């Protein structure tokens with residue numbers, strides 16, 4: 001049992017407020033990803049959970065007990081660092097055993113846990129090697145093993161893949177996912193890579209400037225982003241944003257004159273921002289469509305192409321099209337909205353408008 | 356053949372390499388290689404009373420090691436020198452490690468002050484250090500008896516520099532006091548090089564405080580301690596100045612503080628009624644060179660090779 005409760009945690013370094021009241025309830029066995037741009041306070045939150053940093057206010061409880069006064073080793077957590085942070089002078093088995101020895105575990109227990117971790121991570125033949133004799137991916141697995149042998153209730157990962165190359169990253173990511181299913185432990189995983197977040201998470205916590213923007217499953221965040229920040233952050237290429245005014249239901253007046261029929265708009269809403277993902281547009285006739293633009297760039301990616309359009313009335317959008325689409329550069333094309341592709345946000349508050 | 360000769364003609368002798376190397380080679384030869392070679396050469400010669408120099412082979416070494424007139428002094432100086440070295444290893448380096456560990460504590464107030472204060476004596480002239488300590492420890496006008504008296508320990512006081520039993524230890528401790536800043540600085544730098552997240556990982560493993568130091572940090576600074584040890588060895592076996600400044604060339608009382616450096620000095624340059632003997636002096640210098648050479652080689656092959664430099 002290791003549910004994790006973060007209650008109203010704030011953190012300042014001197015005058016700089018880094019976390020501005022974070023509130024989260026994480027269930028036992030859940031895989032939570034903290035996602036956000038660099039500097040938003042993800043690592044700081046993780047380090048507060050671990051006990052490496054003290055919060056300015058608020059409480060952390062793990063498995064029902066408040067842990068604010070406990071040293072890291074007694075919180076029932078284990079952490080994997082981005083830099084691995086292995087003990088350079090100890091071999092793999094020694095790296096794993098140090099904490100257990102310190103906790104006074106018997107030889108048998110240590111041996112058994114080492115065997116278990118070696119089996120899970122397939123590191124058996126490497127137990128006598130030192131970190132300097134291992135590849136980057138192996139070192140990261142050793143670091144994960146050091147967490148496993150502690151049998152923690154909560155695993156904390158701080159960007160564990162960012163020092164690995166692309167191929168290894170996919171592999172270790174897959175292994176972490178498998179590990180989560182196998183161990184069933186609670187995991188909190190920090191990253192700024194949305195692919196990692198989307199593929200691993202049960203729920204994603206999107207953070208920005210020390211504030212939680214939205215908590216939800218990957219599909220929730222993708223389909224119904226709660227505000228402009230989340231809408232722009234999740235999804236690649238980014239969602240397109242068009243400013244406009246909603247004076248009457250069913251139609252949106254874009255800032256540059258055109259009027260876009262919009263079934264989702266059921267009541268007048270004033271100044272709004274329309275968000276449309278690149279695959280939410282259909283390329284239509286350049287003569288009749290309400291929104292038209294000139295093709296300035298055609299990115300061919302094999303399975304799809306992305307057209308970058310300079311809209312006639314100003315602004316740029318990116319549109320996904322089939323790779324065999326016959327559009328040419330400088331051609332004027334029309335855009336139509338696909339059904340259910342529109343996301344509407346209030347221009348002032350940046351919050352999503354209920355459809 | 357034709358081709359080879361043509362190639363040789365096209366590629367002239369690389370004179371520029373010679374030109375660029377020459378200054379370093381010349382200077383190094385003039386101040387290091389030539390004196391060393393000359394010293395080695397001198398140790399195989401002796402001279403007649405008229406001053407004519409003649410080859411004697413290893414006779415000088417035989418005299419140094421076996422002839423009671425020389426051997427007594429030599430073995431005494433060598434034993435004293437080892438003792439001097441052992442005191443440094445046993446006192447200076449552990450204290451250096453301890454001070455460095457204290458300095459690397461993030462919460463210690465006034466770190467910079469301590470660091471500087473402890474390092475300052477290493478920058479002072481040995482003559483000043485020697486003179487100051489001679490005054491401090493003097494039984495007649497020294498301040499140490501009074502100071503000990505203030506804490507009720509004056510019964511411990513004695514004329515430490517004047518007694519055969521304690522003079523060498525006292526001198527060794529003065530030298531430790533002067534130079535402890537150097538190992539401290541080197542180890543401090545090595546401790547700072549250990550990444551913070553290794554300490555944090557240890558913290559998560561419950562390894563903190565003393566355990567953190569002994570189980571994680573100390574093993575990571577062994578290579579630095581190794582380097583410091585060999586530097587101490589070289590420094591101690593070349594030592595001369597402190598003894599000369601405090602006790603004079605006779606390294607009293609009764610040669611109890613005589614080390615190889617002072618023995619060499621007396622022999623080479625002569626002292627009081629004794630005339631200098633460059634050939635025996637060269638022999639002692641050669642012996643010192645060989646002792647240091649053997650020590651360094653033993654260290655390099657036996658210890659350093661087995662030690663790893665850790666990359667973080």
Ligand SMILES: Nc1ncnc2c1ncn2[C@@H]1O[C@H](COP(=O)(O)OP(=O)(O)OP(=O)(O)O)[C@@H](O)[C@H]1O
Nearest residue numbers: 013016018036037038039040041042043044045192
């Ligand atoms: N010890 C510190 N003292 C002062 N400011 C700090 C300290 N640690 C972090 N900060 C600040 O807190 C903010 C959040 O830092 P944090 O490391 O949590 O970011 P992050 O979300 O993990 O970013 P990244 O993705 O780049 O790792 C940053 O603006 C950083 O400058």
Ligand SMILES: [Mg+2]
Nearest residue numbers: 042043044158
């Ligand atoms: Mg971070």
